[in-house]
Amino acid sequence: MSRAVGAPSAGRTARHNGRVAQHVAALPPSGIRKFFDLVLGVPDVVSLGVGEPDFSTPWNIREQAIYRIETGRTAYTSNHGLMDLREALARWLANRYGLDYDPATEMLITVGASEAIDLALRALLNPGDEVLVLEPCYVSYKPTVALAGGVPVPVPTHQRDGFRPDFAALEAAVTGRTRALIINYPNNPTGATFGPEDLARLQRLAETHDLVVISDEIYAELTYDKRHHSLPALPGMKERTILVSGFSKAHAMTGWRLGYACAPRDLLEAMVKIHQYTMLCAPTLSQYAGLEALEHSDEDVAAMREEYDMRRRLIVTGLNSLGLKTLLPEGAFYAFADITPTGLTSEQFCAELLRAEKVAVVPGGAFGECGEGFFRASYAAGFDRIETALERIGRFLGR
Ligand SMILES: Cc1ncc(COP(=O)(O)O)c(C=O)c1O
Known part of the structure; x- marks a missing residue:
């Protein structure tokens, strides 16, 4: 006897296959997510991976929200x-x-x-x-x-x-x-x-x-x-x-x-x-x-921007001196480094760097095909973390 698609006795697994909309099932998983699943559980990682400030929201802003809760x-x-x-x-x-x-x-x-x-x-x-x-x-x-x-x-x-x-x-x-x-x-x-x-x-x-x-x-x-x-x-x-x-x-x-x-x-x-x-x-x-x-909050924003500005120079100088060509970013808080001299794909580079030196950066391929051959390092991270990461990347390249 023929049965309608998804009829109850089709069995649990069979029924569940195909119940997600096709256009959603067809979406590739985020390249960043996939990579950060690797980072989870690795102790002592220096992460320049995430695209978010390492600062807390300025206090007056937090206080305003608290006040609105109170009232x-x-x-x-x-x-x-x-x-x-x-x-x-x-x-x-x-x-x-x-x-x-x-x-x-x-x-x-x-x-x-x-x-x-x-x-x-x-x-x-x-x-x-x-x-x-x-x-x-x-x-x-x-x-x-x-x-x-x-x-x-x-x-x-x-x-x-x-x-x-x-x-x-x-x-x-x-x-x-x-x-x-x-x-x-x-x-x-x-x-x-x-x-x-x-x-x-x-x-x-x-x-x-x-x-x-x-x-x-x-x-x-x-x-x-x-x-x-x-x-x-x-x-x-x-x-x-x-x-x-x-x-x-x-x-x-x-x-x-x-x-x-x-x-x-x-x-x-x-x-x-x-x-x-x-x-x-x-x-x-x-x-x-x-x-x-x-x-x-203009002053707080200006202070954070100044801090990012100093970190940007540190990371870009560091990456270039390691032979990874990196343009000085004009804005945001990311450095995009060319790793083609290593001969590795961006995923290989990032996975190996994470495994060998516990530094997390994001494979450039996650940002589109033309990002292949690069990695993204966020400098929304403190000076010591950036310095440690650069030292470890240097050691990794030296191998
Ligand atoms: C270019 C760009 N647009 C939008 C967003 C998302 O911002 P929001 O947190 O406001 O949703 C991000 C976050 O990384 C971003 O980099």
Whole structure:
């Protein structure tokens, strides 16, 4: 007798096979996760692996959240987020980057920048729409595009070009299905950032092909030496940009899960529609903490940035002197080192380094095919840890 798929007597294992949606089952596991499963349980590891600050959230921000608990501010906020926070953010974005967003209709407070990226893609994409993704890039972009029903189209960047966009390659990747482009600057994992010239060319590309740009500027406040230029501040770009950012990195607030999106009204409305059904609102206490962060934490952010700046020079000088070519990152807190002289793949290098010298760094291949031949080392770690790691990497290379 024939039986319907998944009928009860098909047996437990057989029934459970195939009950995960195909597009989810097809997603590869995160290259970082896979690698960190190896790290777990290895004692005395010096980890330059994780992409989060080693600082605690500044005290005034933590205190603000405590105060809000004490005074019982524990209910939902508006779906868009606290109006006070949106207004403060609008002022802050205007002062810092010359942006002009209406807190009522063009801004949404999200559960980290992660949710903002997800909402942007889900609001934009029809099934099969293509999204250009400049690689190497943050590990979540391609899976998030796929989960939104889109098709990620990676476009490589290279160390020889300072990891700047290759505009010929971008042009060549555009098809009739291309809807959007995701950029991230300063970049995780390369530390490269884009200046006015790169942004002007990105604008021409977006206008020529009528693309929306998702601009992930979460590391903007961790830009060294130069000024950060925000894409939607370019005349004409606000209309085709979804700006994504958050408090995780510069304010050392990863665990608070607080981010935001700024977008033209039609796109923001669509994003809010998804957000209100799936998330309701970002965590209320975190929103109050975010308000405090914007209004009273500039000095703390500057102090952390100065510290990262010193560590960046230490790690980059160290890696280059070991023969691993590493560009000086212009922002964020990652050094991206070329290991091709070793002849090892990035996974082999990182697994061997971990086994032999107990140093954890992330294989470059986790950030896209063109990241192969590199590793990412985070310098959101103290001086002694960086020094120990460099010493151990030197010993490893010497073998
Ligand atoms: C480029 C980039 N975008 C977004 C995120 C996620 O940030 P959030 O903690 O705000 O979700 C990260 C975290 O590593 C990141 O590196």
